[in-house]
Amino acid sequence: MAISFKQRVCETCGGDLVLDQARGCYVCMYCGNTYERSESYDGNLSVRNAALQALNSVASLGGSLDKWDTVEDNLNDCLKIDPSYAGTVVAQLAAAFTRVRVLGRTDPNAAKAELSKVSGAYAKLGKGFDPSTHGDEADFYDAIESADARTLLAGVFTAFHDDARASYLENGIHSSDLHSSEAAMMLITRAFEQKDWDKLDDTLTSPAVIDANAVFARLLTEYPDREGKAQDAELLLGKGVDAQAAREAASAYLRSSDDAPDTKVAVLQRCTAHGVAPTGEAMAKLLGEAGPKSCSTIFEKLPGGVLTDDDVAQLTRALQANEPVDVMGTCLAALAAAGYFVDLRADDALAFMERADLSVADRVSGWKTLCDAGLEPRRRQSVFDDILLKLPAADAAKSAADAPADVAVTADAEAPADVETPKDAAPADAATGANDPAAAKPTLLAAIAATLPDGPSPFTVRTYLGESTIDGTAKPQVLASFLDTLGSAPVIRTAASDYEHTHPDDSDTALAVLRVLAEAGIIDSIGGSMGSAGFQAVGSSVQASPHALDEYLTLTLKPNASEPFNPTTAQGLVVPGLQVSPGNAMSFLFATPDFPGKGDMFAHMLHGTVLDADAPVQVYTQPTGALLIAPLLQCYLLASTDGPDTAQSVIAALQPVTSQLNCDVTFAGTPTRFRKLVRSGQVTVPQSTAAFCEGIGMFQ
DSSP states (O other), X not given: OOOEEOOSBOTTTOXXXXXEXXXXXXXXXXXXXXXXXXEEOTTOOHHHHHHHHHHHHHHTTTXXXXXXXXXXXXXXXHHHHOTTSHHHHHHHHHHHHHHHHHHHHHOHHHHHHHHHHHHHHHHHHOSXXXXXXXXXXXXXXXXXXXXXHHHHHHHHHHHTTOHHHHHHHHTTOOGGGOOOHHHHHHHHHHHHHHTOHHHHXXXXXXXXXXXXXXXXXXXXXXXXXXXXXXXXXXXXXXXXXXXXXXXXXXXXXXXXXXXXXHHHHHHHHHHHHTTOOOOHHHHHHHHHHSOHHHHHHHTTTOOTTOSOHHHHHHHHHHHHHHSOHHHHHHHHHHHHHTTOOOOOOHHHHHHHHTOTTSOHHHHHHHHHHHHHTTOOHHHHHHHHHHHHHHSOHHHHTOOSSOOOGGGSOOGGGSOOTTSOOOTTSOOOOTTOSSSSHHHHHHHHHHHHHTTXXXXXXXXXXXXXXXXOOXXXXXXXXXXXXXXXXXXXXXXXXXXXXXXXXXXXXXXXXHHHHHHHHHHTTSXXXXXXXXXXXXXXXXXXXXXXXXXXXXXXXXXXHSTTOSSOOOHHHHHHTOOTTOOOOHHHHHHHHHHSOOOTTHHHHHHHHHHTOOOOTTSOEEEEOTTTOOEEEEOHHHHHHHHOOXXXXXXXXXXXXXXXXXXXXXXXXXXXXXXXXXXXXHHHTSSOOOHHHHHHHHHTTTTO
């Protein structure tokens, strides 16, 4: 059948004509002349219509051969009319190509048998397509209104590396008309290969169902750093990317992409808005790259239930290591608001408090933020211990800015006025902790100590006081910063009383430390901390503290004590409000020799001792040396070496706090009753207490 078409060159300038489908005419690419579409089919347009029908039926197969009969019927119609017509050949090519592709997934051998049909059909068209010389073929392409059919053909020609035909067909594709999944994926694949990002952006807006998982991962990997990347990611997420697949792809993107941090943040925002969160490690890496403002936006729409405990730990660690205090607080609050348990670790909090990029003021403020976010008291104590014992004062002061007055060392934390300032120290500024390196560490410690429910561990402080030289001449200031939070812990008083004999500091620093301890009321005076002679001086010249006797007993009654117990000195330390530990009270009762006033002194001790008289204690009885486990009164009755007067005073003091005289005891490992034990004759009652027992008829 003879078919003629209007020549596809401009009659004015000879330029190529391009079909404008919206206007239904051809337009010259150079001078803009327009030409109406005109063609002659000798009065019969059926061959083109049949070819279009055949092509559309192929495009509607949707990746299966269930409707192949319809395709064959339509192809037969074309062949009956004009087998040489370009549209007929194109329809045959599309059908054969589609059949090979579908069979390749189910029956590879059958697919190989069909390959010759594909090659034969393409050979009929020939290479070197030019609309001006292939007018009948170009007009057929112009008549294809289906975006799916045009895309199918573009994919076929792409497989033959025929870019001229593929490009011609793609120019007429409108994404809004694209419905075939296979057609859309072909177009997307070609856009990636050509790096035609505008085409990709447009195709992703089509209503066609695509393999969003595969495209999402490829988009993040191959799409360049440009504005449309985040929008395309959002389009794909909206098309139903699998959450786990998206998490893995987004995590890999954040870890390895060279995109700008702002682009990564924009992509991440789209992910979290759709309930997808990359791993904590990947997000933490971005936190280290992005600016503070961007970091806050990452957490604005953080979905719940998608981060693991390790993810949250990675994020909280990165926040504490890299971000300003306000950003850290905002992000920690966002994690908690999303339902995640923010388990703040001691080592991360310590790293935050040692950050040299933050001022002392910011670290103090940040510490409060961490405590409000759930940093546990035992971990706060761990941070306090590490800073006190391991962070030199000079290192603590390494910061980017000065601390303001409201967080500077308070009057209570400052060194006493009579503590000598080291000659080489910089002058301290009353409003900041930066001019004086020794002020930074006390400021940090004071802030931490204020958040410890029970105050700092007295055992840690004892170690610092008696063993550490990490702060050198700054030790008095460091010590003064938290002493008021220690209360009246006996451990500290004992450590303070031992300090003069065992301290590791130089004499000037030691003297300054003693003055700090004295002003805090932990020791009565500097002289009172200098051994037995010092206690004698306190007892004879000034009013002793309520703890002085307890300190003295600790010093003189401990094993291998270097100072002997002196009754006269001890009596001088008996003051109103006397406070003695239960252990020291019992050591006094059994370990000191009898002396006038011993019983009265013990009676004074009971008033300031939290002593459970019914709690079992252990003593060795005479003359057998057997172990007796019994309440304090019963132990004293059988093991006392005191004289009658002292025994009478002690018994009189113990009786009111003892619930019963005849009670369960254990002697030489055998349980028995106290009265039965005495009657058995296994133990001898000392003469000094026997009179008391007889007087009350205890053993009758």
